Amino acid sequence: MTLYLIGLGLNDHKDIxxxxxxxxxxSDIIYLENYTSKLNTTQENLERFxxxxxxxxxxxxxxxxxxxxxxDEAKTKNVALLIIGDVFGATTHIDLLLRAKKDKITVExxxxxxxxxAVGITGLEIYKFGRSISIPFNNINVTSPADRFKNxxxxxxxxxxxxxxxxxxDKYLTFSEAAEYLIRNGVDKxxxxxxxxxxxSRNPLxxxxxxxxxxxxxxxxxxxxxxxxxxxxxxxxxxxxxxxR
Amino acid sequence: MTLYLIGLGLNDHKDIxxxxxxxxxxSDIIYLENYTSKLNTTQENLERFxxxxxxxxxxxxxxxxxxxxxxDEAKTKNVALLIIGDVFGATTHIDLLLRAKKDKITVExxxxxxxxxAVGITGLEIYKFGRSISIPFNNINVTSPADRFKNxxxxxxxxxxxxxxxxxxDKYLTFSEAAEYLIRNGVDKxxxxxxxxxxxSRNPLxxxxxxxxxxxxxxxxxxxxxxxxxxxxxxxxxxxxxxxR
Numbered sequence: 001m002t003l004y005l006i007g008l009g010l011n012d013h014k015d016i017x018x019x020x021x022x023x024x025x026x027s028d029i030i031y032l033e034n035y036t037s038k039l040n041t042t043q044e045n046l047e048r049f050x051x052x053x054x055x056x057x058x059x060x061x062x063x064x065x066x067x068x069x070x071x072d073e074a075k076t077k078n079v080a081l082l083i084i085g086d087v088f089g090a091t092t093h094i095d096l097l098l099r100a101k102k103d104k105i106t107v108e109x110x111x112x113x114x115x116x117x118a119v120g121i122t123g124l125e126i127y128k129f130g131r132s133i134s135i136p137f138n139n140i141n142v143t144s145p146a147d148r149f150k151n152x153x154x155x156x157x158x159x160x161x162x163x164x165x166x167x168x169x170d171k172y173l174t175f176s177e178a179a180e181y182l183i184r185n186g187v188d189k190x191x192x193x194x195x196x197x198x199x200x201s202r203n204p205l206x207x208x209x210x211x212x213x214x215x216x217x218x219x220x221x222x223x224x225x226x227x228x229x230x231x232x233x234x235x236x237x238x239x240x241x242x243x244x245r
Numbered sequence: 246m247t248l249y250l251i252g253l254g255l256n257d258h259k260d261i262x263x264x265x266x267x268x269x270x271x272s273d274i275i276y277l278e279n280y281t282s283k284l285n286t287t288q289e290n291l292e293r294f295x296x297x298x299x300x301x302x303x304x305x306x307x308x309x310x311x312x313x314x315x316x317d318e319a320k321t322k323n324v325a326l327l328i329i330g331d332v333f334g335a336t337t338h339i340d341l342l343l344r345a346k347k348d349k350i351t352v353e354x355x356x357x358x359x360x361x362x363a364v365g366i367t368g369l370e371i372y373k374f375g376r377s378i379s380i381p382f383n384n385i386n387v388t389s390p391a392d393r394f395k396n397x398x399x400x401x402x403x404x405x406x407x408x409x410x411x412x413x414x415d416k417y418l419t420f421s422e423a424a425e426y427l428i429r430n431g432v433d434k435x436x437x438x439x440x441x442x443x444x445x446s447r448n449p450l451x452x453x454x455x456x457x458x459x460x461x462x463x464x465x466x467x468x469x470x471x472x473x474x475x476x477x478x479x480x481x482x483x484x485x486x487x488x489x490r
Binding site for chain 1: 252254255257258259260261262263264266267330331332333334336338339340342343346353354356357358359361362363365366368370371372373374375376377378379396400402407445447479481482484485488
């Protein structure tokens with residue numbers, strides 16, 4: 001029996017790969033990990049398209065009860081765990097892989113698109129991104145995201161900020177809040193930034209402006225991310241950003 | 246009429262997304278960009294699975310003749326350009342997007358898996374990777390990859406080395422050659438490295454060893470990449486690497 005870890009990509013039910021869809025068809029039990037990211041579709045749409053029932057897996061199930069539930073079932077049944085984006089965006093999925101391997105459970109991994117490479121759509125070269133930086137909801141006394149950004153920026157690298165989400169409570173950190181956080185922590189309010197929403201959808205929002213102007217820009221499309229490009233850009237990068245300005 | 250830029254993912258014909266496959270079915274002309282990466286399947290397999298004829302697009306066609314061929318056709322027909330991995334791994338595809346937008350051609354982008362996030366399978370956290378670094382075939386007098394690596398390493402970040410390829414001549418830089426390059430350029434031969442081949446396939450090779458031991462390790466599976474993990478690791482990262490050692 002096999003545990004399938006299947007990336008769903010970034011937007012809707014049709015972003016799954018053909019290989020992923022075939023694995024779902026072979027699975028007896030299907031979990032959807034729904035707390036580390038957000039799709040722009042509903043559980044019902046996924047179930048209708050897959051022709052299968054989906055069980056929502058919250059943090060407690062994936063992190064605390066994985067051994068007694070998911071891994072135990074995978075010993076006698078084909079089990080699929082659907083993960084938004086690519087499979088290994090979060091440490092918790094690596095942990096699950098390790099525990100499955102210890103239990104001698106066959107694991108098949110089916111990759112998909114991740115925001116980490118999809119931001120290439122902005123025109124910024126993905127090989128010139130430094131480390132990605134997460135900004136949490138509770139960031140009043142948190143300085144490491146700003147410090148890490150300064151390090152990327154000094155090394156002339158782009159920075160992707162991943163913004164905290166809480167899909168169970170329909171709460172998302174916005175790029176406005178991220179801009180405000182950065183300015184509050186000493187980042188120059190006049191540098192250029194790129195605000196993105198729903199990358200991977202047919203009409204992603206990509207907005208290029210001074211960091212300060214994001215403070216008042218409220219967009220009701222999620223998930224969002226914020227990018228601060230490097231100081232020096234390739235002329236094709238410049239040209240691409242001008243397209244979105 | 247629409248120009249579809251479609252990521253194929255990392256391994257074979259079934260790594261395309263359902264959305265990507267639907268776009269191919271709607272396309273009148275289909276190009277496969279075959280010089281920036283490599284799939285583990287043949288053109289014939291892709292054609293059989295898609296039920297469509299594919300035209301191989303070499304560097305000359307995509308970079309020099311795009312305007313007169315691909316973009317001109319997209320004014321009156323649906324044209325698909327298939328790209329291995331995710332869509333924007335190379336500057337040339339951004340350039341194509343910019344020129345299409347200038348010509349008011351409708352462009353639809355269909356993302357897919359990229360090596361940049363798929364390396365999460367090694368157990369190393371993808372948010373702790375610094376910039377990715379390319380090593381070219383001709384690297385005798387090239388020091389910037391080694392310098393950039395030292396910068397990542399000093400900042401306690403993982404480094405993914407992307408190794409040069411020339412699929413038209415079936416020539417691939419190996420992780421052995423990359424290890425040799427790094428040692429020749431002053432990188433400590435006793436640090437831990439991770440050699441990977443065919444990530445995204447059902448049986449990817451992931452090998453953890455001292456950098457020096459990669460010099461003599463010849464593996465005939467491609468594409469390959471080399472990773473040097475950060476100095477300090479999370480205990481789950483340690484545990485994952487031990488699994489592959």
